[in-house]
Amino acid sequence: MRWNGLLEQYKEWLPITKNTPMLTLHEGNTPLIHLSRLSEQWGINLYVKVEGVNPTGSFKDRGMVMAVAKAKEEGKTTLICASTGNTSASAAAYGARAGMRTIVVIPEGRIALGKMAQAKMYGAEIVEIEGNFDEALRMVREAGEGEVALVNSVNPYRLEGQKTIAFETIDQLGKVPDVFALPVGNAGNISAAWKGFKEYADKKGTELPKLLGVQADGAAPIVYNRVFEEPETVATAIRIGNPASWELANRALEESKGNILSATDEEILEAYQLIASQEGVFAEPGSCASIAGVKKQVDAGVLEKGATVVAVLTGNGLKDPDTAIQVNEDKALLSQEEFEELLNELKAGVQ
Ligand code: F0G
Numbered sequence: 001m002r003w004n005g006l007l008e009q010y011k012e013w014l015p016i017t018k019n020t021p022m023l024t025l026h027e028g029n030t031p032l033i034h035l036s037r038l039s040e041q042w043g044i045n046l047y048v049k050v051e052g053v054n055p056t057g058s059f060k061d062r063g064m065v066m067a068v069a070k071a072k073e074e075g076k077t078t079l080i081c082a083s084t085g086n087t088s089a090s091a092a093a094y095g096a097r098a099g100m101r102t103i104v105v106i107p108e109g110r111i112a113l114g115k116m117a118q119a120k121m122y123g124a125e126i127v128e129i130e131g132n133f134d135e136a137l138r139m140v141r142e143a144g145e146g147e148v149a150l151v152n153s154v155n156p157y158r159l160e161g162q163k164t165i166a167f168e169t170i171d172q173l174g175k176v177p178d179v180f181a182l183p184v185g186n187a188g189n190i191s192a193a194w195k196g197f198k199e200y201a202d203k204k205g206t207e208l209p210k211l212l213g214v215q216a217d218g219a220a221p222i223v224y225n226r227v228f229e230e231p232e233t234v235a236t237a238i239r240i241g242n243p244a245s246w247e248l249a250n251r252a253l254e255e256s257k258g259n260i261l262s263a264t265d266e267e268i269l270e271a272y273q274l275i276a277s278q279e280g281v282f283a284e285p286g287s288c289a290s291i292a293g294v295k296k297q298v299d300a301g302v303l304e305k306g307a308t309v310v311a312v313l314t315g316n317g318l319k320d321p322d323t324a325i326q327v328n329e330d331k332a333l334l335s336q337e338e339f340e341e342l343l344n345e346l347k348a349g350v351q
Helices: 036-042 060-073 086-098 113-121 133-141 156-162 164-173 188-204 246-255 265-279 285-299 321-327 336-347
Strands: 032-034 045-050 078-082 101-107 125-129 148-150 179-183 210-216 259-263 308-313
Touching: 032 164, 036 045, 036 265, 036 285, 045 164, 060 086, 060 148, 060 156, 078 086, 078 133, 086 101, 086 113, 101 113, 101 133, 113 125, 113 321, 125 133, 156 164, 156 188, 164 188, 164 308, 179 188, 179 285, 188 210, 188 246, 210 246, 210 285, 246 259, 259 265, 259 285, 265 285, 265 321, 285 308
Parallel strands: 045 308, 078 101, 078 148, 101 125, 179 210, 179 308, 210 259
Antiparallel strands: 032 045
16 A cells, blocks of 8 residues: 555544645655564564654654644744754755745754755755754744744654654554663653553553663763753764753653663664664664663663564664764775785685
8 A cells, every 4th residue: 555654644643634734755654674683692572663764864754744734734934943953854854845944953063964964955044053952942942933833842743743653663563562762862752652652552452662761871861860061972863961851751761661771972883883784774873872772781681581672763874974984984995906806716715
């Protein structure tokens, strides 16, 4: 059957009225991939939900399609958001699609290259500030009035759209995973996913998973229960020190009897390289916090053997080519002579 995007697919579950435009870039329906090597090594049944396959390369499209459709329905003309990169790319794309103006406020020099390229290509008006994401969010919070729609995850329609990740995971897996792991920045996604799991449980009688939230150690306000004034991490997507949905996330973690932990940049980059080189799945660094967190729980012996774990890979690896190149800096390329030598060896059957 043809996939017509999230609003069409999950309309009974979403705040859609007869006046809501059925906006779509065919977001959602992202692959749930079994990681067989890591599953075997770690003694669990590990899947990844590859959100980088969404139209703008991140999970943000799920919430954005809903928020922009509602903004259009309400007669708004302009979208505004603060962003560490992915939200701005998504807002700009759906803004273009809906014929709206998009203004994005981003921390100068701390946006991955691909995300900046996207915001420019989709025609957003871009404001770079000297401060970090938290300051950018503070600036735009007051702006969502009149003709302007604020499309950060403090907009409730964002969470409505994003909750579909829970529906899809259950539909694809055929059951609820034991553990649902995801990176945490502004904490909208973990809150939205929990809402989705609860709604399916209420209406369909499905089980509830344990949530596993993972922050970067240099930007881990929820883990340490304090604001990080100067959050710092290689995972720029989740470089956030004062998450807007902090309370909601805490409630979700409590209700699910889940856990939140932090991973160092080293652990995040290790996970980043591991899933690409061992499983062929390339996700941006921030995404890989989920995998780093799962590995920490495996190492600590916290995860039951054979547990079914779904880790969300929130963004595409191509978003951040600079980090990909940097972590492989020492990897020498073959010279032409070495290449010829290699060809001869291969011909002669030497492995
Ligand atoms: N992973 C990626 C790739 C992200 O871009 C983000 C957030 C998260 C995880 C965390 O999700 O904020 O719902 O807890 N990016 C936002 C942005 C902040 O502006 O693109 P969260």
